[in-house]
Amino acid sequence: MIATAASLGFIGCTDCGLATQGRGRCVRCGSALRSRRANSIGRTLAFLAAAIACYVPANALPVLVYATPGSIEADTILDGIVSLHRSGSWVLALIVLGASVMIPIGKIALLVWMCAMVKLRPPADLGQTTRLYRMVEFVGRWSMLDVFVDAFVVSLIQLGPLMSVRPGPGVPFFAATAIFTMFAARSFDPRLLWDAYACGGRNA
Amino acid sequence: MNAIACPHCDALHHATVIEAGEDARCLRCDATLPVPRRDVAVQPALALTATAVVAFAVSLFAPLMSMSELGRATSTTLPMSAAIMWFEGDRASAVVIALCAIVAPAVCLGLLLFVGAGALRRRVAPAVGVAARWAQELAPWAMPEVMLLATLVTFVKVAQLAQASPGPGMYMTAATWGLMAAARDALHLPTVWSRIGAREGAL
Numbered sequence: 028m029i030a031t032a033a034s035l036g037f038i039g040c041t042d043c044g045l046a047t048q049g050r051g052r053c054v055r056c057g058s059a060l061r062s063r064r065a066n067s068i069g070r071t072l073a074f075l076a077a078a079i080a081c082y083v084p085a086n087a088l089p090v091l092v093y094a095t096p097g098s099i100e101a102d103t104i105l106d107g108i109v110s111l112h113r114s115g116s117w118v119l120a121l122i123v124l125g126a127s128v129m130i131p132i133g134k135i136a137l138l139v140w141m142c143a144m145v146k147l148r149p150p151a152d153l154g155q156t157t158r159l160y161r162m163v164e165f166v167g168r169w170s171m172l173d174v175f176v177d178a179f180v181v182s183l184i185q186l187g188p189l190m191s192v193r194p195g196p197g198v199p200f201f202a203a204t205a206i207f208t209m210f211a212a213r214s215f216d217p218r219l220l221w222d223a224y225a226c227g228g229r230n231a
Numbered sequence: 232m233n234a235i236a237c238p239h240c241d242a243l244h245h246a247t248v249i250e251a252g253e254d255a256r257c258l259r260c261d262a263t264l265p266v267p268r269r270d271v272a273v274q275p276a277l278a279l280t281a282t283a284v285v286a287f288a289v290s291l292f293a294p295l296m297s298m299s300e301l302g303r304a305t306s307t308t309l310p311m312s313a314a315i316m317w318f319e320g321d322r323a324s325a326v327v328i329a330l331c332a333i334v335a336p337a338v339c340l341g342l343l344l345f346v347g348a349g350a351l352r353r354r355v356a357p358a359v360g361v362a363a364r365w366a367q368e369l370a371p372w373a374m375p376e377v378m379l380l381a382t383l384v385t386f387v388k389v390a391q392l393a394q395a396s397p398g399p400g401m402y403m404t405a406a407t408w409g410l411m412a413a414a415r416d417a418l419h420l421p422t423v424w425s426r427i428g429a430r431e432g433a434l
Contacts, residue, residue: 122380177324
């Protein structure tokens with residue numbers, strides 16, 4: 028059994044790692060010292076709810092509106108992926124599908140599952156779960172991919188009367204989904220998983 | 232003797248010192264532990280950071296890519312794409328793009344320069360430690376690699392409509408990504424933290 032900082036009355040700084048008995052702020056990096064992140068599960072679930080609320084319009088609403096004389100075409104993210112695939116770049120189509128569609132929903136599902144494990148029962152393989160958490164934290168920013176793509180396309184195709192592209196209403200929802208899932212991952216405290224294991228899932 | 236708590240599982244470890252290229256891992260959950268390196272060459276790290284600043288500055292002004300159709304040519308830069316989103320009415324996305332593409336990397340690089348300059352002295356001031364924490368917290372919001380992939384996807388999308396060619400801004404964004412990562416690794420923030428308030432001659 029490995030001793031934890033909390034079991035010995037220490038608080039570990041989540042930024043620089045220093046374990047101290049001090050309160051307030053870390054003497055080395057100024058981070059607010061908390062044995063466990065305040066209201067971690069509640070905050071994580073709140074950010075996840077916000078992310079889900081934004082994920083639906085992000086995928087349902089158009090992100091790019093192409094206007095040529097005589098026609099207007101509104102593309103959702105899935106339309107964009109299909110046309111990328113049609114143009115022969117199925118690798119990029121897969122990457123966009125992964126970053127924009129799969130990563131947000133995967134992150135949300137995994138974090139909900141981790142919150143449930145803290146509250147309900149100790150997870151079976153904690154090492155694996157903590158690794159999953161690190162992955163969730165790491166891949167989050169890639170969901171911003173489509174926001175940049177849309178901005179670049181809009182700013183590039185400004186050919187006046189021949190063709191113009193405007194950002195669709197889905198773009199800000201995409202940005203919001205990415206930001207909310209990043210905040211959710213940051214709010215979740217993986218140390219709670221290990222606590223739940225140590226006391227048989229009866230803490231909450 | 233300092234003790235290090237794993238940021239992901241709270242397991243306590245004796246603080247040790249690692250060599251360059253080594254990693255300290257948590258015994259229980261395999262997280263990378265923030266332990267100091269025996270030797271950090273601060274001056275080369277500072278030079279890398281300065282180079283990253285230059286690459287980033289150029290990437291803001293150099294066109295990312297350009298396209299031409301029927302004799303008309305357009306090109307775009309990072310700040311321009313944020314500005315155009317703003318004027319096209321999508322102000323929320325414009326702000327997010329400006330924050331992630333311009334503000335976060337700029338602030339992050341500025342903080343790294345400050346940390347590097349502070350680490351030149353044997354006794355590192357507490358303000359430097361705070362700056363190092365902010366540099367670490369802001370790092371995920373500076374996403375040059377995501378923008379680089381976005382330019383590639385844009386390139387393919389636009390090539391369906393007109394002739395497109397990559398611009399120097401694309402290469403400079405790639406350079407910013409590599410140099411920023413290298414600078415952060417060379418400065419090695421845990422080493423900076425370990426030297427806060429260290430007396431003359433101490434580690």
